[in-house]
Amino acid sequence: MLKRYIVKSDERGLLFKKGSYMKRLQPGVYRPAPFSDDEIVLLNVTKPFHVQGKDLNLFLQDQRLLDELTVIHVQDHEYALHYEDGKFVSLLTAGKYAFWNVLKRHEFTRVDIRQPEIGPEIDRAILAKVAGYFYTSEVANYETGMLFYNNVMQKQLTPGKYYFWKGPVLASVNTVDLRRQQLDMTGQEIMTEDKVTLRLNFVCQYQITDPLRALEIKSFEEQIYVLLQLILREYVGTLKLDDLLRMKQEIAAFVLSRLNDKSEEYGIKFLSAGVKDIILPGDIKEILNTVLLAEKKAQANLITRREETASTRSLLNTAKLMDENQTLFRLKELEFLEKICEKIGTISLTGGGNLLEQLNSLLGGGKQAG
Incomplete structure (x- = not known):
């Protein structure tokens, strides 16, 4: 039985003799010679050029075939965005691809994934179609972001959403909060000069001014906490308990001044500081309450004596006036x-x-x- 092949207008034929490619066939009807090993493979020109089991390079030697193909070679460090008649179709990874150009126009946008940030020239609308090839990072409106490629600092990012290609270079964004922040120190035990162990509740507020400097410090908040501890111990350790209670406001001023002396080292600015509570041991509380009660009684006795003296003086003045x-x-x-x-009800005098x-x-x- 004679073989007959029909190549339609949206198809092209590839002629093989004994398994070897010979040439490209245009639309038409073809009848191989009887008992020949000729075979025609039909390909739809609306689909990518692909022959099962054959390497693409085998066909690129045919100039006539090559005239009807658009060929792109994507490097290992690239992605290629494929557009047909101006519309996005697919993302191509490393490899060689061929597309028929007889019915459609093919265009490609190459991206170098060694620079992973997706620039504004890439339409964000197409990213939903290539979800497995990129990742995102966000910087809130109260933050600043620091962009790193493989842990190497690149630049500072303003608030917004950023897109990065997956590839040989890992992009990471470290965010830094630029709002006013508060550090609470609760129940810090400190000994005064007169060997009284008390507990302090202290608070300070700060704001980061140099985000990169702050990121370079390991365990940033812990180090700020330790710095505050050392300054408090330095100051409180030189005061006796009575002086400490009397100079409560001066502690805050001293600590704030010392903190700001170190502010450039940490990339921050300290805005305020203050003592919330001074918690004394129970026996010290009793002693202070006893002293306070005695002071109040002494004050009351002093006031009473002053009133008695004033009253006596008033009587003396009255007696002098009556005598005169x-x-x-x-x-x-x-x-x-x-x-x-x-x-008395009634008095009679005679x-x-x-x-x-x-x-x-x-x-x-x-x-x-x-």
């Missing part, structure tokens, strides 16, 4: 009588004599009668 002024003396008698009348003498006599007589 008889009218004032009489008014005082009447005032005294008024006070007596408030206590005869003459001094009012006070009669009242004394009356009061004396009443006592004897009782």
